[in-house]
Amino acid sequence: MNTQKILIAGPCAAESQKQLYKTAKALFEFNTVHANHFDFQYFRCGIWKARTNPGDFQGVGDTAFEWLKEIKEQFGFKICVEVASKEHASLCIRNNTDAIWVGARTTVNPFIVQEIADAVQHSSLTVLVKNPVNPDINLWAGAIRRFQNAGIKSVMAVHRGFSVENENVYRNAPCWEIPVALKMKLPDIPVLCDIAHIAGNVSLQQNVAQTAVNYGFDGLMAEVHYAPEKALSDSKQQLLPSQFAHLLENITLPDAGNLAERELFIQRNLIKNIDIQISKLLSKRMEVVDEIATIKAKHALPVLQPNQWKKVVEIYEENMLKDENYRQFLEEFLLLLHKSSLKRQE
Ligand code: PEP
Ligand code: MN
Numbered sequence: 001m002n003t004q005k006i007l008i009a010g011p012c013a014a015e016s017q018k019q020l021y022k023t024a025k026a027l028f029e030f031n032t033v034h035a036n037h038f039d040f041q042y043f044r045c046g047i048w049k050a051r052t053n054p055g056d057f058q059g060v061g062d063t064a065f066e067w068l069k070e071i072k073e074q075f076g077f078k079i080c081v082e083v084a085s086k087e088h089a090s091l092c093i094r095n096n097t098d099a100i101w102v103g104a105r106t107t108v109n110p111f112i113v114q115e116i117a118d119a120v121q122h123s124s125l126t127v128l129v130k131n132p133v134n135p136d137i138n139l140w141a142g143a144i145r146r147f148q149n150a151g152i153k154s155v156m157a158v159h160r161g162f163s164v165e166n167e168n169v170y171r172n173a174p175c176w177e178i179p180v181a182l183k184m185k186l187p188d189i190p191v192l193c194d195i196a197h198i199a200g201n202v203s204l205q206q207n208v209a210q211t212a213v214n215y216g217f218d219g220l221m222a223e224v225h226y227a228p229e230k231a232l233s234d235s236k237q238q239l240l241p242s243q244f245a246h247l248l249e250n251i252t253l254p255d256a257g258n259l260a261e262r263e264l265f266i267q268r269n270l271i272k273n274i275d276i277q278i279s280k281l282l283s284k285r286m287e288v289v290d291e292i293a294t295i296k297a298k299h300a301l302p303v304l305q306p307n308q309w310k311k312v313v314e315i316y317e318e319n320m321l322k323d324e325n326y327r328q329f330l331e332e333f334l335l336l337l338h339k340s341s342l343k344r345q346e
Contacts, residue, residue, distance in 0.1 A: 003253060004037060006156075006192060006219025008080055008128075009244060010044035012234040013057065014064035020045065020071055022226035026241030028075040037253055042080035042099050042126075043071055044221065049233055050084055050105050057232040065095040080128065085112065086119040093119075099126035102143065104160055104197075107132040113143045121150035128156045128221075130194065135162040135175050137182055144189060156190045157182055158221055159212070161198035171200020171237070174208065177270050180215055190218035196237040197223075205239065206247050213251055215266055222247075286344065293345040303345045309338055 011023055024043055045068070049059035068079045078098035083089045084106045092100050100120070106112055107130055120127065127147045132139045140157065147155045159179040161172025183191050193212035195205045209220055225231045228238040239247065254262055296303060316330055 004039045005213070005217075005253075006190060007038045007040045007248075008042045008044050008192065008219070008221040009040070009224045010042075010080075011225045011231065012046060012196075012223045012238055013049050013059055013232060014045040014047050014067060015057075015060065015232050017067045017070070019226065019230075020064070020067045021074075023224060023241065024071045024075050024077060026226055027224060027244075028077070030241055030245040037251075038248060039219075041078060041219075043068075043075075043077035044080045044101070044223075046082045046103075046233075048082065048084060048088055050082075050103055051233065062091055062095070065091070065097075068097070069095075080126075083116055086115040089116045089119040093123055093125065097125070099128060099154075101128035101130060101158060104130045104133045107140060107143045108134065110139075110142065110146075113146050117146040117150040117152075120147075120152065123152070125152065126154040126156065127152050128158050128192070130158040130160050131162065131178065133163045133172075135164060135173075135178055137178050137185070140178075140182060141185055144186060156192060156218075157186070158192045158194050159198075159217070160194035160221075170198050170204065170208075172198050174198050174211070175273075176211065176215060177273050179217070180266055180270060183216065192219040192221050193217045194221040196221070196234065196239075199237060201236050202228075202239060202243065205237075206250060209247060209251055213253060214262075215269070216254075216262060286341075289341045289344050296345065303342055312338075 009027060011019065014020055027040070027043065045064070047059050047061060047064040049057060051058060064081075068081070071077055072079055080099035080101060081088075081092055081097050082103050083092060083100045084103060089100060100116075102113060102116060106116075129140065129143045129147065132143075144155055144157060157179070159174075159182075161170060162175050162178070164173045164175065167173040179191050179193070182189075193208065195208045195212070198208050199205045205222070212220065222244055223234060223238040224241055224244045225235075225238040226241065228235050228240060231238050293303075295301075313334055316334060320327065320330060
């Protein structure tokens, strides 16, 4: 069993020849040290940047291809660049880029993804597909299939987190159950974790990387800059080369022999996520019940309204697993839910 993890690292954006060179040199020096556990496959950088605000640094464009050729010659790194259009993809092929990645804001658009897939079809490029910004596994899997259908032999998925409501720890919510489900759905596609865009800062990345490894991810993508404080984009989440080396040293790789523990770990964490959601939803439901109580009291309506309760039961029955044990559980659970709701209202 190959336990080596794929590594992709480099700055968020190519900014200058000097910045790329200094960053690549530092990565090269540490890479020789860590060759045992990690397989450094690509030096990454954005040359066209999809920025939220029009005034922000938009990338240097195709000027960077010359700088990247130098990195390839000097350090032997293969190069990975983000594309957001068929024109970008064609330019990457013309400039001998080894891999491209489709960014989160591009994966959401099947028209553009298909145009990129058509532009690179039957090429030897490796294509990495980041998850769409919204937590939609089918949109992600669909984009991956478009590249497989275009004859791309090496396609990988990159988990970079999702934009969801009420996320206040991470820049992009990990929603680990989605990449784990993608791995089950597409077992031949390596899944990497982009620790920078999930964390949004330096301090959370060790933990995000360890969680990804524990979940059985096939590798990591990181943003590394020789001087993050000077970076023109994503400066808070770019690691110094030494911080990246330290992060890798501190990752505990799972014991390949203990498969049962690994499989249980994954499922237990999925359950934990579901329980968190159920507990939050139940609290929310109680709050709405309190609102309903206020309305009923104001209009002197009876607390118990049997027809309304019948409608609630129907919702649960519609989504019910076809299994006797579960039916019994649901009956008891709904009874309890109804009782506590009435008690609150009284
Ligand atoms: C990036 O990797 O620099 C980037 C812009 O990523 P994402 O598409 O995940 O936002
Ligand atoms: Mn970035």
